[in-house]
Amino acid sequence: MNKKNLPILLLVLAVPAIALLPVPDFWIAQLNYIGLYALVCLGLVLLTGVGGLTSFGQAAFVGIGAYTTAWLTLNTGMSPWLTLFVGLALTAVSAVIVGLITLRMSGHYLPLATIAWGLSLYYLMGNLDALGKYDGLLGLKSLSVGDIDIGQGRLFFVLTWAILLAGAVALLNLLDSRPGRAIRSLKGGTQMAEAMGISTFRYKVTIFVIAALFASVAGWLLAHFQRTVNPSAFGLKMGIEYLFMTVVGGVGYVWGAIVGAGLIKLLDDYLQVALPALIGTSGSYEVIVFGVALVLVLKYLPDGLWSVVARKLPSPPRKVDWQNAPDLPARSKPAPGDLVLQVDKIRKQFGGLTAVNDISFNIAAGQIVGLIGPNGAGKSTTFNLITGVLSKTSGQVLFRGNDISALPSRDISRQGMARTFQHVKMIADMTVLENVAMGAYTRGNSGVVSSMLRTNQAEEQSLMKEAQRQLERIGMGAYLHEQAGNLAMGPQRLMEIARALCCDPALLLLDEPAAGLRHKEKQALAAVLRQLQGEGMSILLVEHDMDLVMDVCDHLVVMEFGTLLTQGTPAEIQASPAVRAAYLGTEH
Amino acid sequence: MDFSIASILLLDGFTNGAVYALLGLATVLVFTVTRVIFIPQGEFVAYGALTLAMLQTGKTPGTVWLLLILAVVAALMELFERWRHHGNAVRALKSALKTLVFPALISVLSIWAAPQQFPLWVQAALSVAIVTAFGPLVYRVAYQSLEAATPLVLLIVSVGVHFAMTGLGLLFFGAEGFRNPTFWDERFSVGPLTLSGQTVIIFVVSLALIVMMWLYFERSLRGKALRATAVNRTGARLMGISSHTSGQLTFLLAAFIGALSGLLIGPTTTVFYDSGFLIGLKGFVAAVVAGLSSYPGALLGALFVGIVEAFGAFWASAFKEVIVFTLVLPILLVRSLRSGHSDEEH
Secondary structure, X not given: OXXXXXXXXXXXXXXXXXXXXXOOHHHHHHHHHHHHHHHHHHHHHHHHHHOOOOOOOHHHHHHHXXXXXXXXXXXXXXXXXXXXXXXXXXXXXXXXXXXXXXXXXXXXXXXXXXXXXXXXXXXXXXHOHHHOHHXXXXXXXXXXXXXXXXXXXXXXHHHHHHHHHHHHHHHHHHHOOHHHHHHHOHHHOOHHHHHOOOOHHHHHXXXXXXXXXXXXXXXXXXXXXXXXXXXXXXXXXXXXXXXXXXXXXXXXXXXXXXXXXXXXXXXXXXXXXXXXXXXOOXXXXXXXXXXXXXXXXXXHOOOOOXXXXXXXXXXXXXXXXXXXXXXXXXXXXXXXXXXXXEEEEEEEEEOOEEEEEEEEEEEEOOOEEEEEOOOOOOHHHHHHHHHOOOOOOEEEEEEOOEEOOOOOHHHHHHOOEEEOOOOOOOOOXXXXXXXXXXXXXXXXXXXXXXXXXXOOHHHHHHHHHHHHHHHHHOOOXXXXXXXXXXXXXXXXXXXXXXXXXXXXXXXXEEEOXXXXXXXXXXXXXXXXXXHHHHOOOXXXXXXXOHXXXXXXXXXXXXXXXXXXXXXXXXXXXXXXXXXXXXXXXXXX | OOHXXXXXXXXXXXXXXXXXXXXXXXXXXXXXXXXXXXXXXXXXXXXXXXXXXXXXOOOOOHHHHHHHHHHHHXXXXXXXXXXXXXXOHHHHHHHHHHHHHHHHHHHHHHHHHHHXXXXXXXXXXXXXXXXXXXXXXXXXXXXXXXXXXXXXXXXXXXHHHHHXXXXXXXXXXXXXXXXXXXXXXXXXXXXXXXXXXXHHHHHHHHHHHHHHHHHHHHHOXXXXXXXXXXXXXXXXXXXXXXXXXXXXXXHHHHHHHHHHHHHHHOOOOOEOOOOHHHHHHHHHHHHHHOOOOOHHHHHHHHHHHHHHHHHHHHHOHHHHHHHHHXXXXXXXXXXXXXXXXXXXXX
């Protein structure tokens, strides 16, 4: 915790100190610009560093904020304190439109769209008569409260940096919360997050909008600070520069935004004077240095400057403060003997290939069913059809009597079907506890705003308590605060099971949970599975380890070449000549 | 608007569209083979046009010095990395020299040829050669060691390269703009239309280049190797196709196409050191129409962009750029709706 608090404390002390000390006005003005740029970069940290979405168009959002307040205050005499919110609303609407259009597609379309949109907005601002064409709008009022002018010098510095600090703290709060963990999962692909019941698309749009709003506030401040707006500050070059600042500072770190903005602003000012003097003619030669520096940073320090600092700062474990938190509400469980899952003739065709051919089987409450078959038999595809990761060509799946055939994986997860993955999917830089808490995502409902304001703490404590309980349930109590990426394969798989259990499922689907486990770990896993069964859990197991399968399963479904070979009790399957032939071949 | 204006605009659109098509093809080519979204494609256009303009004045173009510097940097990188990798100094030196020799030869040739006032077409060929030599060097210096990075990192690198190349363009060419002489002064009248010789050249060269590229990718082993890399890098490498070589070859083609495009548009508009960016981006919009993956799609997209631009310029000339670049959004919307749900990037 104090890893986070240290920079906050420093800044909280430094800002009033700088304002009171006899720092030259020139440096106050520089710090004002740095604060404004850092505010934009803060949005990029969330969007690009954490969410993995790149935008070159943040300057355009700065422009929307700036032009909105400029036009409204000049033409309608509205108070800047009102136009701020008009600007935010306009920015949000534009961001939602751009986001809805581009965020469904793979990663590189968003940056392209933001380049195009940054350019067209620049030319639009530069050609509209109402916005003063390329000359822009002049004569804006400085910000004031009553009769006190707070729009210049030291007071403006305090205002800007207070907003920046508030933004940074809000972002840190957000990242350490239920929606924050969902956002942090976006970078690693959508499959795991969707299986936890998270709508990844919604979160992508959300962070795109939040980043745009940060930029819009910066634009509002900038307009009243400079008391003039013109398109050059909102062009694509500036948009690229914002990204550059963030990458240099450390795109994954909130404090990296401030470091990057400060460094680049100072370097920019220096080079704009030094390079033309060196070369002998005027011109913006600093782009050469920036271009080369950007390539070098990406090559040799891809995590930015702050990563060097972050490695040095201590990172003490999360404070355990949730012992007395209330339990999360649990869902009703099926009665023993009820049918939990009914799979009826599901089929999947990829072009001419039938990967899964009319497979049917049932799972009753408290039953462990094994799905086995040689490599390439279609087990994982069947698994993905049931969990909604792949769409079915035909057939029906009933879960506790409800038809879930057409539902996407996140809705299926919400009904109480949880899964693990054949290749472990986790967020390597979060702790085991936080990873597992993601499984309980659907059991909480705190949103982005309450997370930023930290009014979500009661729910957070309940989520953490549940995560700890599930980890202890499968014998992982010793690893709570370990970084997930540091775990060996076995514990990683157990962590996935704990995460699935956190969703309070009625049916657990495990995709090769024993792969990579040592003998003792397998025995422990078998014990865990039996214990879960004893508590009324139904389990579907895809597994190659026959000892484990024969040991724990009540019922086996055998597949070969996409079709159902046979099903029955382990003893029947072991005796079946057809199964022997499928695995070992036949004598001729 | 009557028929004659419409046909003039249409011709105008097709002429610009033909150049955008070339750039769009280059963008698609580079993206499919290397996954690099090559923003600096337009810089090659400006470099090409300005190099020719410099040769016209009888001076040694600044690109020659830049080429030499870049070649030395690339050679040093090659030397150092090979040496560190294999520990064999002779082999490292050999491969460094290989990197250096072609750009050095072109540079020496240019320095000798610049004051001789050769005919236009010789200077044009020389300009293309100079700028084409940049391609592999840019790949070697900026991208080669990041081959395994995600498209997003490569995109940001592209932006860095674009910045550097624009700034260097300013340094070596100055802020002044140039308009090149036309290659063919003839004029033809077809109904209400007047076709200039330059327009004819643009069409012929674009068409020839597209056919050549088609032949190259369909009929030659090298071209097929590039296609293999585009489909599956690892698989191609296992078949002995070096991804370094593929990348450099692709950038060679991209630089060649860029330089040629620069010569084509040079006589129709004044080119500044930073003009390439917008021209390149329009080629880019064309490539986005094609989903960055289809050559015929990029061609159609480019003609579409050219026509939209021509008509946009007629109806609302100030908003020409706004119209062209806003076009990307509806295009992306259509692609987004068609693609259904988001794809897993793994």
